[in-house]
Amino acid sequence: MKAELNEQALLKGLAQNDSKAVEALYKSHFSMIQHFVTNNNGSFDDARDIFQEAMITLYEKVQLDHFALTCQIKTYLFSICKNLWLKRLQQMGKYNNPLNALEETISVEEDLEQFEQKDAAFAIMDRALNSLGEPCKSLLEGYYLNKKGMQELASQFGYTNADNAKNQKYKCLMRLKKLFFAQYNIGE
Amino acid sequence: MDDIQLQETIERFLTGEMSVEERTQFEAIRKATPEIDQMVVEHDMFLREMDLYVRRKNFSKLSNQVFNQLVEEGTWTPIEDQSTSFKHIQLWSKYKKVTAIAASVGGFIALFTSAMILFFFPSISGNQILELSKAVEKIERNQKVQGHLLNEVKTKVPENAKLISGGSGFLIDTKGYVITNAHVLKGEGAIVVNSLGQEFKATIVYSDKNTDLALLKIEDTDYKQAKSLPFTIRKKATALGEDIFTLGFPRNDNDIVYGRGYLSAQTGFNGDSNTYQIQISANPGYSGAPVFNDKNELVGIMSSRQKQAEGVAFAIKANKLFDLVDQLEENDLTKDLNVKLNKQKVKGSKDRTTQINKFKNYIYSVRAFN
Numbered sequence: 001m002k003a004e005l006n007e008q009a010l011l012k013g014l015a016q017n018d019s020k021a022v023e024a025l026y027k028s029h030f031s032m033i034q035h036f037v038t039n040n041n042g043s044f045d046d047a048r049d050i051f052q053e054a055m056i057t058l059y060e061k062v063q064l065d066h067f068a069l070t071c072q073i074k075t076y077l078f079s080i081c082k083n084l085w086l087k088r089l090q091q092m093g094k095y096n097n098p099l100n101a102l103e104e105t106i107s108v109e110e111d112l113e114q115f116e117q118k119d120a121a122f123a124i125m126d127r128a129l130n131s132l133g134e135p136c137k138s139l140l141e142g143y144y145l146n147k148k149g150m151q152e153l154a155s156q157f158g159y160t161n162a163d164n165a166k167n168q169k170y171k172c173l174m175r176l177k178k179l180f181f182a183q184y185n186i187g188e
Numbered sequence: 189m190d191d192i193q194l195q196e197t198i199e200r201f202l203t204g205e206m207s208v209e210e211r212t213q214f215e216a217i218r219k220a221t222p223e224i225d226q227m228v229v230e231h232d233m234f235l236r237e238m239d240l241y242v243r244r245k246n247f248s249k250l251s252n253q254v255f256n257q258l259v260e261e262g263t264w265t266p267i268e269d270q271s272t273s274f275k276h277i278q279l280w281s282k283y284k285k286v287t288a289i290a291a292s293v294g295g296f297i298a299l300f301t302s303a304m305i306l307f308f309f310p311s312i313s314g315n316q317i318l319e320l321s322k323a324v325e326k327i328e329r330n331q332k333v334q335g336h337l338l339n340e341v342k343t344k345v346p347e348n349a350k351l352i353s354g355g356s357g358f359l360i361d362t363k364g365y366v367i368t369n370a371h372v373l374k375g376e377g378a379i380v381v382n383s384l385g386q387e388f389k390a391t392i393v394y395s396d397k398n399t400d401l402a403l404l405k406i407e408d409t410d411y412k413q414a415k416s417l418p419f420t421i422r423k424k425a426t427a428l429g430e431d432i433f434t435l436g437f438p439r440n441d442n443d444i445v446y447g448r449g450y451l452s453a454q455t456g457f458n459g460d461s462n463t464y465q466i467q468i469s470a471n472p473g474y475s476g477a478p479v480f481n482d483k484n485e486l487v488g489i490m491s492s493r494q495k496q497a498e499g500v501a502f503a504i505k506a507n508k509l510f511d512l513v514d515q516l517e518e519n520d521l522t523k524d525l526n527v528k529l530n531k532q533k534v535k536g537s538k539d540r541t542t543q544i545n546k547f548k549n550y551i552y553s554v555r556a557f558n
Binding site: 060 | 511
């Protein structure tokens with residue numbers, strides 16, 4: 001019972017970007033993944049990449065309204081990592097013998113599919129932002145990513161007042177939207 | 189109300205910054221004007237995507253920080269699989285170079301794309317690395333020997349600089365503008381070599397890891413500007429099944445190599461709409477090589493190939509060059525770049541050997557050095 005409560009607390013912390021929760025998850029589960037990956041043609045850094053992706057998948061899952069984890073965190077992370085690593089091995093043309101995985105796994109295909117969809121949208125947004133050029137890119141990142149106020153951004157970029165900065169922000173935003181949707185709609 | 193004000197109003201509406209009165213008013217306008225209603229829906233969708241983007245980006249950053257902290261504290265001892273560690277160190281060091289993509293996307297698509305670039309690019313997988321480094325040594329030695337024999341033939345690679353990567357490129361404007369892949373340009377500078385073996389100094393004008401396109405400018409008094417290009421740059425999409433061919437420098441001896449194939453899909457890996465899938469036997473070193481159809485039109489730029497499938501390669505769509513030029517113009521404050529893309533149809537022979545003979549003078553081997 002206590003373990004279950006702990007897991008719930010961890011997931012709650014993860015949903016709120018609590019670095020303590022993230023640290024606890026790394027501490028309890030990363031070595032398992034490291035062993036798995038390094039025993040199957042991978043390196044420490046591969047394990048790190050894979051685990052990071054699994055963490056993002058879990059993070060995005062706990063953000064959902066009807067979130068429910070039907071298994072232990074350990075099983076979930078392992079299942080995701082195993083799936084991702086198998087795919088990676090296949091892409092590298094290295095997958096010739098089945099992996100020796102005795103650990104319990106669950107089916108995570110649906111979650112991975114969602115992850116990949118979000119990944120595609122993420123990549124489109126990233127590309128759109130990066131092709132905006134300056135000062136648009138930094139201005140929008142300042143506003144949306146770093147949640148800075150218009151006044152602060154105005155002085156950072158040297159606009160004479162917040163209104164001018166705001167004006168510029170909307171101009172940039174319109175360009176970004178155009179770039180984003182041009183890609184996004186084709187992608188759909 | 190102008191566009192900017194409208195955007196602002198819609199955003200305030202969606203983020204709940206409006207007073208009740210204003211809200212009611214706006215909702216009435218929305219109901220009455222389908223265009224505005226559409227804009228609200230679109231902006232709502234955009235903001236949700238932006239929110240997801242921001243969350244993932246921030247979480248990746250946090251998770252990376254936590255991990256690095258734990259590694260510093262010595263929480264884990266990295267275990268390396270001895271048999272493969274060499275290759276993986278190479279892979280990781282490459283991943284580090286593309287952290288702009290890899291770290292931010294954090295997803296397997298991007299990682300896989302860079303894995304493809306890795307593979308495609310000469311200095312990548314185990315054996316290839318050895319080959320390339322040998323090749324570079326060979327080039328250097330040849331140059332040294334030539335230097336002894338003929339004083340006037342000197343390499344244009346600066347002294348003490350090391351050649352580190354290479355690929356292909358081609359002229360898009362006879363003023364000396366050469367297009368290649370961004371991943372070809374690993375080092376600080378580059379030279380280009382034509383099919384006769386003549387070297388020219390070049391500067392890197394622009395390089396974009398996202399589109400994987402880069403622009404060089406030949407800045408060399410030896411460079412003789414041709415009157416016009418023998419091919420045009422195709423803006424429209426290319427039809428499925430169309431015959432295509434490429435000319436590039438995959439070999440170490442600087443002999444130009446011809447390859448032919450066909451357009452096999454309108455999108456690239458994982459539906460990437462920036463690229464075409466083409467069926468062609470692509471060798472490392474073809475990166476940045478032009479892809480032509482038989483109407484004297486440039487349709488794409490070779491960029492990567494799929495590892496597990498035979499002959500499947502990806503070419504960046506030629507119309508991305510127009511985007512690149514637009515972007516250059518927008519960001520170029522001095523206005524001294526002035527890249528002009530040839531949109532005029534080129535009448536010329538459709539005989540392949542005649543085409544190759546003409547085109548090869550406009551195609552270069554690109555060598556980057558540090």
